[in-house]
Amino acid sequence: MQEENSGQGRAAIVLLSGGLDSMTVLAIARQQGYHCHALSFDYGQRHNAELQAAQRIAEHYGVDHKIIHLGLDAIGGSALTDASIAVPETPQPGIPVTYVPARNTIFLAFALGWAEVLNARDVFIGVNAVDYSGYPDCRPEFITAFQTLANVATKAGVEGQRIQIHVPLITLSKADIIRRGIELGVDYAFTVSCYAADHQGRACGVCDACRLRAAGFASAKIQDPTLYQR
Amino acid sequence: MQEENSGQGRAAIVLLSGGLDSMTVLAIARQQGYHCHALSFDYGQRHNAELQAAQRIAEHYGVDHKIIHLGLDAIGGSALTDASIAVPETPQPGIPVTYVPARNTIFLAFALGWAEVLNARDVFIGVNAVDYSGYPDCRPEFITAFQTLANVATKAGVEGQRIQIHVPLITLSKADIIRRGIELGVDYAFTVSCYAADHQGRACGVCDACRLRAAGFASAKIQDPTLYQR
Numbered sequence: 001m002q003e004e005n006s007g008q009g010r011a012a013i014v015l016l017s018g019g020l021d022s023m024t025v026l027a028i029a030r031q032q033g034y035h036c037h038a039l040s041f042d043y044g045q046r047h048n049a050e051l052q053a054a055q056r057i058a059e060h061y062g063v064d065h066k067i068i069h070l071g072l073d074a075i076g077g078s079a080l081t082d083a084s085i086a087v088p089e090t091p092q093p094g095i096p097v098t099y100v101p102a103r104n105t106i107f108l109a110f111a112l113g114w115a116e117v118l119n120a121r122d123v124f125i126g127v128n129a130v131d132y133s134g135y136p137d138c139r140p141e142f143i144t145a146f147q148t149l150a151n152v153a154t155k156a157g158v159e160g161q162r163i164q165i166h167v168p169l170i171t172l173s174k175a176d177i178i179r180r181g182i183e184l185g186v187d188y189a190f191t192v193s194c195y196a197a198d199h200q201g202r203a204c205g206v207c208d209a210c211r212l213r214a215a216g217f218a219s220a221k222i223q224d225p226t227l228y229q230r
Numbered sequence: 231m232q233e234e235n236s237g238q239g240r241a242a243i244v245l246l247s248g249g250l251d252s253m254t255v256l257a258i259a260r261q262q263g264y265h266c267h268a269l270s271f272d273y274g275q276r277h278n279a280e281l282q283a284a285q286r287i288a289e290h291y292g293v294d295h296k297i298i299h300l301g302l303d304a305i306g307g308s309a310l311t312d313a314s315i316a317v318p319e320t321p322q323p324g325i326p327v328t329y330v331p332a333r334n335t336i337f338l339a340f341a342l343g344w345a346e347v348l349n350a351r352d353v354f355i356g357v358n359a360v361d362y363s364g365y366p367d368c369r370p371e372f373i374t375a376f377q378t379l380a381n382v383a384t385k386a387g388v389e390g391q392r393i394q395i396h397v398p399l400i401t402l403s404k405a406d407i408i409r410r411g412i413e414l415g416v417d418y419a420f421t422v423s424c425y426a427a428d429h430q431g432r433a434c435g436v437c438d439a440c441r442l443r444a445a446g447f448a449s450a451k452i453q454d455p456t457l458y459q460r
Contacts, residue, residue, distance in 0.1 A: 068302075069300075071298040071299045072343070075344050100343075101342070101347055102339050103343070105339040105383045106339040109335040112335060113305050115331075116331035136383055136384055136387060145382050146379055146383075148375050152371045152375050153332060153334070153366060154366055155331075155366055
């Protein structure tokens with residue numbers, strides 16, 4: 001999980017949700033010299049504005065971008081994919097209802113498949129210490145277990161080549177992430193974090209994702225470019 | 231990976247491709263007393279007849295059945311999902327071109343997600359010792375790594391409950407699997423194994439899957455109910 005090596009033009013898969021974290025990760029991977037292939041998912045999420053943001057970010061950086069359609073709504077079980085579960089407007093104890101069961105396992109599995117096809121050895125994902133407190137699949141032990149899996153699950157692994165899951169944000173606070181992104185010239189006006197954004201990508205201002213994002217900009221003392229609905 | 235415990239009416243997810251192996255696994259899980267929920271994937275595979283077989287098998291056993299649509303063809307890289315790669319008619323050295331990158335990782339990830347939603351702790355998958363020689367994600371070390379992942383990736387894992395990936399066929403030959411299925415009353419006429427089956431589910435008779443299946447019936451001295459195209 002070390003990030004010191006230069007990409008040296010090697011292909012990497014970058015999971016790109018269209019949020020603040022994943023745009024920062026894409027900027028970091030590019031700065032490390034990787035030839036980036038961005039991967040997004042249309043999984044029946046409520047906030048389709050995030051997916052449109054992912055498209056604009058990929059275009060902005062001129063990177064290859066694939067959107068995979070997943071029937072995750074068929075499984076349900078999350079406020080993000082099941083219209084009958086409301087997105088909370090106040091913080092809730094325990095694992096939030098916005099948790100999508102096995103989401104990062106599924107996303108990384110697809111990234112692994114695309115990495116095999118492209119003969120890439122590097123996958124970037126924007127999990128971080130803030131998400132960590134709530135979602136099981138944002139914890140360092142999850143990433144470690146997935147990396148072990150990746151190296152037995154693939155042709156590359158069987159042939160003795162290491163696949164690396166890069167998590168450059170894992171130990172950063174939201175404010176740290178924003179500061180790092182600004183250093184790299186990231187324009188956060190491209191990004192949508194809100195769980196309940198409207199069709200224009202305007203944020204609700206009250207969901208967990210909005211609160212974390214707003215607090216991050218405030219703490220970093222950087223002007224928040226987010227457009228709000230109210 | 232022990233299979234001795236009785237299911238005692240507990241919910242289990244069973245990956246059901248519609249092939250010989252997965253129908254046997256479903257019969258085993260039912261015989262162990264699990265309340266089975268079958269999961270199939272429409273992933274742009276050439277052999278849609280297999281998916282129709284999965285539907286008929288689920289109906290036959292009267293089990294809950296979900297088909298998830300995946301854009302795996304967007305990734306390509308396999309003769310099963312990419313029309314530009316031919317299905318070989320003779321055995322090939324190394325990992326076959328019918329290998330779908332990260333397929334079992336993706337399938338198990340979805341099974342894990344559905345298990346979380348249903349509050350199930352058991353997932354069944356029909357990987358076996360014959361597949362093992364060719365596909366990286368059919369090996370016991372892959373299953374062990376996925377099980378470790380499952381227990382850090384999920385709410386259940388965080389809450390200290392064990393998720394079990396059951397692989398009742400892992401050490402069986404194709405003939406052993408068929409004998410076990412026949413003992414459990416499995417009617418293999420329901421199943422389609424061929425990589426290039428036609429719309430009526432008739433098998434090509436020459437692909438790897440057909441060869442393994444035919445050899446299995448011959449070795450088990452059980453009449454092969456497969457319908458062939460020629």
